[in-house]
Amino acid sequence: MTRGLITVFGGSGFIGRHLVRRLTRAGHRVNVAVRHVEEAKFLKPMGDVGQVTPVKADLTDAASIANAIKGADGVVNLVGILYERGAQTFDAIHHEGAAALAAAAKAAGVRRFVQLSAIGANSESDSEYQRSKAAGEQAVRAAFPGAVILRPSIVFGPEDDFFNRFGALALVAPALPLIGGGHTRFQPVHVGDVADAIVKGLDDGAMAGRTYELGGPRVYSFRDLMEFILAQTGRSRLLVPLPFFVASIQAFFLELLPKPLLTRDQVKMLRRDNVVSSDALGLADLAIAPTAVEAIVPGYLDRFARGGRFKRQMAS
């Protein structure tokens, strides 16, 4: 795509910040559409003066969507939630919100639309998260047939949720849980590779109307990942197998926290592997060489290691 205006819904989040940097480097102007514009202001220095504009918008508010995409050549939808709170329900955000954004983009003459979904999106799933992601994909396709749909496995990078959460847990907890025995398989993908795939989705008309599953170079069991985190942080912790039903009972109580560590819906998702399907299009079809966990994660797990950055910061 020639240099133009790209509106990134959810651009202040984890994947968003990496995408915004790539878009400004490519010379695009970027509208970062989020509910809390103050929390998007840190993105402004990623571009020249006026190149990055935080715009107040909510996927549940049609007028704010229309305002955020006015004049845009491309739209990216990165809005996603891991648990429900108030009006932020899975259906309102992943399904109705995505549908409204895609329809508005079509009506406004936007040329390219990229929708972030997730591996496991499936209308038959037990998990509400996964069912709502599947409903969102279908609604986006119906409203904007040329949309590019990207389904990552868990995404890693310095600000990720997964490695940081369990790295922090390893710091304080005497044991780490192996939910369902720790057999669930994952294919973690680097945030930079996901951002590159999104940029290609905006640039390359040949991707229009296609769905890609994004995974890294290796598949790991949940146990493998816990052992990796312990090795990298230099900690020795018990790994305690936790049957799914016990994890579900724990999650019932953890859901009461303002930011739940685990939900019953996530326990349902852990019952299925989260890896790229053998027949799916993927990073190789986009000529993106996937980055290894081992090349990146040790650099930021260091903050949880003995004598690591976290300890050094506490001491200074």
Ligand SMILES: NC(=O)c1ccc[n+]([C@@H]2O[C@H](COP(=O)([O-])OP(=O)(O)OC[C@H]3O[C@@H](n4cnc5c(N)ncnc54)[C@H](OP(=O)(O)O)[C@@H]3O)[C@@H](O)[C@H]2O)c1
């Ligand atoms: N991270 C992963 O491992 C992973 C794996 C698979 C799929 N994905 C998908 O990739 C996408 C991006 O994930 P992420 O990890 O970057 O998410 P994230 O860090 O949680 O960021 C979510 C963004 O959405 C915005 N947002 C939330 N509700 C909104 C609303 N109603 N209207 C407008 N903006 C709203 C947030 O800003 P405000 O709160 O200020 O509005 C924030 O900028 C999501 O669709 C997610 O499901 C992520």
